[in-house]
Amino acid sequence: MESGRVEAKMEKKESGGVSHLALDIGGSLIKMVYFPSNSSRSIDDQVNGSSKDGLAASSDDHHYSLLNGRLHFFKFETSKVDDCIDFISSELLQHRGARDNEASISGKNIIKATGGGAFKFADLFKERLGITLDKVDEMDCLVRGANFLLKTVHHEAFTYMNGEKEYAQIDHKDLYPYLLVNIGSGVSMIKVESDSKFERVSGTSVGGGTFWGLGKLLTKCKSFDELLELSHRGNNRVIDMLVGDIFGGLDYSKIGLTSTAIASSFGKPISENKELEDYRAEDIARSLLRMISNNIGQIAYLNALRFGLKRIFFGGFFIRGHSYTMDTISVAVNFWSKGDAKAMFLRHEGFLGALGAFLSYEEHDLADMAHHMLQEFPQSSYST
Numbered sequence: 001m002e003s004g005r006v007e008a009k010m011e012k013k014e015s016g017g018v019s020h021l022a023l024d025i026g027g028s029l030i031k032m033v034y035f036p037s038n039s040s041r042s043i044d045d046q047v048n049g050s051s052k053d054g055l056a057a058s059s060d061d062h063h064y065s066l067l068n069g070r071l072h073f074f075k076f077e078t079s080k081v082d083d084c085i086d087f088i089s090s091e092l093l094q095h096r097g098a099r100d101n102e103a104s105i106s107g108k109n110i111i112k113a114t115g116g117g118a119f120k121f122a123d124l125f126k127e128r129l130g131i132t133l134d135k136v137d138e139m140d141c142l143v144r145g146a147n148f149l150l151k152t153v154h155h156e157a158f159t160y161m162n163g164e165k166e167y168a169q170i171d172h173k174d175l176y177p178y179l180l181v182n183i184g185s186g187v188s189m190i191k192v193e194s195d196s197k198f199e200r201v202s203g204t205s206v207g208g209g210t211f212w213g214l215g216k217l218l219t220k221c222k223s224f225d226e227l228l229e230l231s232h233r234g235n236n237r238v239i240d241m242l243v244g245d246i247f248g249g250l251d252y253s254k255i256g257l258t259s260t261a262i263a264s265s266f267g268k269p270i271s272e273n274k275e276l277e278d279y280r281a282e283d284i285a286r287s288l289l290r291m292i293s294n295n296i297g298q299i300a301y302l303n304a305l306r307f308g309l310k311r312i313f314f315g316g317f318f319i320r321g322h323s324y325t326m327d328t329i330s331v332a333v334n335f336w337s338k339g340d341a342k343a344m345f346l347r348h349e350g351f352l353g354a355l356g357a358f359l360s361y362e363e364h365d366l367a368d369m370a371h372h373m374l375q376e377f378p379q380s381s382y383s384t
């Protein structure tokens with residue numbers, strides 16, 4: 001019996017295990033947030049610093065973690081869902097019943113899960129781990145995660161312009177309304193009006209999956225990080241058709257376009273007798289990143305304008321704290337709004353949904369616990 005396999009693993013080790021675990025299984029990545037049950041110290045001990053070395057990064061590039069019993073954040077590629085299941089099985093499902101709150105996972109074998117994969121992989125989790133995925137709506141989770149972070153984590157949101165990061169002071173009483181733009185595989189835009197009132201007002205299929213998918217085909221990169229790294233070194237002007245290319249080096253000042261503005265993304269090759277191989281992968285990656293970031297920034301602004309929203313928060317793993325991505329989005333919002341609207345980014349960008357699912361466990365102390373942990377270690381998802 002499959003669940004027997006889980007029991008065997010649970011009994012394998014004397015320590016370890018997990019009390020609350022939540023998953024966000026998206027089109028590209030599985031995000032996991034959990035609280036390990038192997039810390040015997042109280043939350044106060046942890047927060048008040050009995051272990052200041054607790055913030056630690058794993059050398060494994062697909063996870064970030066806060067060690068010593070604090071909130072752990074991991075990610076896996078969705079195409080490697082078996083790795084995620086193996087990880088839960090071998091690392092987390094241990095030590096049955098030592099503490100009451102372990103019932104959430106090891107007793108009842110139910111975990112909160114959001115994202116399309118909570119539906120797609122429900123049978124697989126049941127079959128391989130004996131675990132039932134308790135599905136929580138993706139938009140609910142994104143909003144819950146974002147509201148929680150913006151209200152409780154000091155320096156969660158920041159602006160980014162010309163390489164300068166500036167932390168935003170968010171007045172809790174003045175948080176709403178705002179536009180939440182989650183750039184995952186695709187993009188969702190959600191107008192958030194209060195803790196419980198929100199509406200998904202728009203979206204676009206040209207998102208992080210488009211960047212990674214097209215980038216993989218055009219540059220033969222083997223990983224997302226490699227593609228981002230390439231884009232660092234590229235020059236988009238080799239690929240994009242600029243206003244100056246069309247106007248013989250001149251600005252089109254009557255409509256506010258400088259000669260260096262992009263007139264047509266990826267437009268340059270149409271007038272050059274070159275093959276794909278004649279272009280540098282770096283330049284292609286740069287143009288692609290710019291095209292997609294700029295487009296999302298523009299659509300986000302138009303939606304903010306539609307509803308009179310001044311603040312736009314961008315989340316999702318597409319961003320990856322990458323300076324060029326954030327700069328491009330900020331410039332787009334600034335340009336189209338004539339400086340009226342602001343793009344802001346979140347330190348826990350990719351974990352909004354997973355955190356929202358984690359917070360949907362109906363235990364009051366869970367939000368407090370997460371609050372303390374993230375207050376003390378807000379850098380958690382940026383430690384690698």
Ligand SMILES: Nc1ncnc2c1ncn2[C@@H]1O[C@H](COP(=O)(O)OP(=O)(O)O)[C@@H](O)[C@H]1O
Pocket residue numbers: 025026027028029030077115183184185186207208209210211212224225315316317318319320350
């Ligand atoms: N290690 C990675 N592997 C694949 N995609 C990544 C990685 N890091 C960042 N990304 C980007 O993040 C996007 C997924 O973001 P995410 O918020 O996790 O969305 P989803 O819920 O759709 O998986 C990918 O489409 C890609 O653009």
Ligand SMILES: CC(C)(COP(=O)(O)O)[C@@H](O)C(=O)NCCC(=O)O
Pocket residue numbers: 025026027028115116138184185186187188202203204205
């Ligand atoms: C369908 C989705 C909500 C799934 O979320 P994801 O896995 O991309 O994070 C998202 O991909 C999306 O909003 N796509 C854009 C679809 C559209 O509005 O055209």
